[in-house]
Amino acid sequence: MVDTFDNTAGPLTTESGAPIANNNQSEAAGKGGPLLIQDQVLLEKLAHFNRERIPERVVHARGAGAYGKFTVTADVTKYTKAAFLSEIGKETETFLRFSTVAGNLGAADAVRDPRGWALKFYTEEGNYDLVGNNTPVFFIRDAIKFPDFIHTQKRDPYTGSQEADNVWDFWGLSPESTHQVTWLFGDRGIPASYRHMNGYGSHTFQWTNAEGEHFWVKYHFKTDQGIKNLTAEEADRLAGEDPDSHQRDLRESIEAGDYPTWTVQVQVMPAAEAANYRFNPFDLTKVWPHEDYPPIEIGKLELNRNPENIFAEVEQSIFSPAHFVPGIGPSPDKMLQGRLFGYGDAHRYRVGINADQLPVNRPHATEARNGNRDGYAYDGRHGGQKNYEPNSFGGPNETGEALWAPIEVNGPTGEWETPRHSEDDDFVQAGDLYRLMSEDEKERLVANLSGNIAGVSRDDIAERAIANFAKADEDFGKRLRAAVEALRK
Numbered sequence: 001m002v003d004t005f006d007n008t009a010g011p012l013t014t015e016s017g018a019p020i021a022n023n024n025q026s027e028a029a030g031k032g033g034p035l036l037i038q039d040q041v042l043l044e045k046l047a048h049f050n051r052e053r054i055p056e057r058v059v060h061a062r063g064a065g066a067y068g069k070f071t072v073t074a075d076v077t078k079y080t081k082a083a084f085l086s087e088i089g090k091e092t093e094t095f096l097r098f099s100t101v102a103g104n105l106g107a108a109d110a111v112r113d114p115r116g117w118a119l120k121f122y123t124e125e126g127n128y129d130l131v132g133n134n135t136p137v138f139f140i141r142d143a144i145k146f147p148d149f150i151h152t153q154k155r156d157p158y159t160g161s162q163e164a165d166n167v168w169d170f171w172g173l174s175p176e177s178t179h180q181v182t183w184l185f186g187d188r189g190i191p192a193s194y195r196h197m198n199g200y201g202s203h204t205f206q207w208t209n210a211e212g213e214h215f216w217v218k219y220h221f222k223t224d225q226g227i228k229n230l231t232a233e234e235a236d237r238l239a240g241e242d243p244d245s246h247q248r249d250l251r252e253s254i255e256a257g258d259y260p261t262w263t264v265q266v267q268v269m270p271a272a273e274a275a276n277y278r279f280n281p282f283d284l285t286k287v288w289p290h291e292d293y294p295p296i297e298i299g300k301l302e303l304n305r306n307p308e309n310i311f312a313e314v315e316q317s318i319f320s321p322a323h324f325v326p327g328i329g330p331s332p333d334k335m336l337q338g339r340l341f342g343y344g345d346a347h348r349y350r351v352g353i354n355a356d357q358l359p360v361n362r363p364h365a366t367e368a369r370n371g372n373r374d375g376y377a378y379d380g381r382h383g384g385q386k387n388y389e390p391n392s393f394g395g396p397n398e399t400g401e402a403l404w405a406p407i408e409v410n411g412p413t414g415e416w417e418t419p420r421h422s423e424d425d426d427f428v429q430a431g432d433l434y435r436l437m438s439e440d441e442k443e444r445l446v447a448n449l450s451g452n453i454a455g456v457s458r459d460d461i462a463e464r465a466i467a468n469f470a471k472a473d474e475d476f477g478k479r480l481r482a483a484v485e486a487l488r489k
Contacts, residue, residue, distance in 0.1 A: 141334060191246075195253060
């Protein structure tokens with residue numbers, strides 16, 4: 001008896017649309033004989049299967065995403081002319097991808113690692129991408145060090161494993177990492193879920209208003225679900241029991257109608273105050289203390305729709321900090337400047353030159369109009385339109401209106417260190433963060449750090465790492481040294 005099933009979708013076909021007679025047996029040269037090259041159904045399926053994957057992201061490979069909306073709750077038109085921020089109550093469709101940094105595509109979610117926060121606003125003036133993390137700072141301040149940093153976090157070329165020697169050697173020799181490492185090994189180093197953590201734009205960005213005045217801003221996304229974290233022991237257990245814990249939690253909460261939300265805030269610095277601010281406002285290893293620039297609430301972010309296809313909408317989603325809209329632009333932040341190139345270049349290599357026009361990536365509230373044509377996976381969307389500008393055939397024209405205000409520069413070119421302001425050093429804010437912690441938080445921080453540093457094979461690398469934390473706070477260094485020495489006996 002032949003099983004019956006729902007066939008309302010019509011017949012199974014090849015990629016070219018021809019119906020498939022048999023999807024269970026290959027065509028052979030006689031019963032039990034070798035297979036035939038003329039079986040194009042078999043060859044098409046195997047060939048497509050071999051090409052189902054694209055190169056995974058070098059960093060942020062492991063991720064999950066969801067669609068949602070951003071709603072303006074405050075008037076910010078005195079700071080920016082961005083259309084999607086133009087009036088209270090205005091809603092903009094969004095797509096947010098969360099990720100870990102160091103793990104491969106199949107790694108566990110519950111690990112000690114920063115979380116990527118890549119948010120796409122589908123605005124009527126084009127897509128605006130805000131690419132940050134769940135921490136307000138980062139390990140380094142200059143993009144030229146980024147490949148070296150990531151190499152220390154990934155697998156060693158000889159052992160094939162992540163090595164404590166590489167991690168702590170680099171961090172010890174890069175003292176600007178002390179602040180971020182203190183964040184990473186504190187309680188917030190392992191969020192309980194993507195819903196229970198904050199997000200940050202991390203970098204400093206420029207806002208420009210309709211009168212041409214510009215301001216420097218930092219973005220904060222404060223979770224309305226409350227901050228929840230995992231201890232190292234809880235994370236180790238969860239990573240083994242449910243490697244997909246964070247992805248599952250996000251998907252199931254949205255399926256249940258329990259939509260996660262974040263309160264969106266910005267810190268705003270008048271442009272004239274940047275030069276003499278006590279910290280370099282464009283240094284990614286520093287925060288702007290809230291007593292100096294209190295965060296201002298500007299909106300609400302809600303996630304309310306899961307992707308239908310993880311590969312098409314999460315794996316092939318692309319984000320670039322170079323995707324600005326009128327009224328928003330870059331700053332002299334050296335890490336941001338490097339990422340303006342690096343992200344787009346990675347996507348063009350990984351997904352292809354037409355990646356921007358995949359459904360998840362293309363503008364949703366407007367359309368792309370330019371002379372770019374052809375290349376891998378081009379869909380012919382332009383038809384016979386002219387592919388040059390200016391033209392006399394009704395083609396799009398330049399506006400003559402800059403997206404952001406010009407940034408004044410001076411001095412000779414050269415490989416300059418990031419400028420230091422009056423209170424800048426590599427340790428002051430790490431020390432401030434440590435002193436804000438409760439006694440229990442300090443104990444967990446020292447335990448997390450000492451357990452990791454104790455795995456270093458060389459005493460000089462361990463000592464250099466400890467010395468950096470001692471420069472941040474004497475008590476911090478004293479406790480850490482004692483804990484590491486006890487573990488290394």
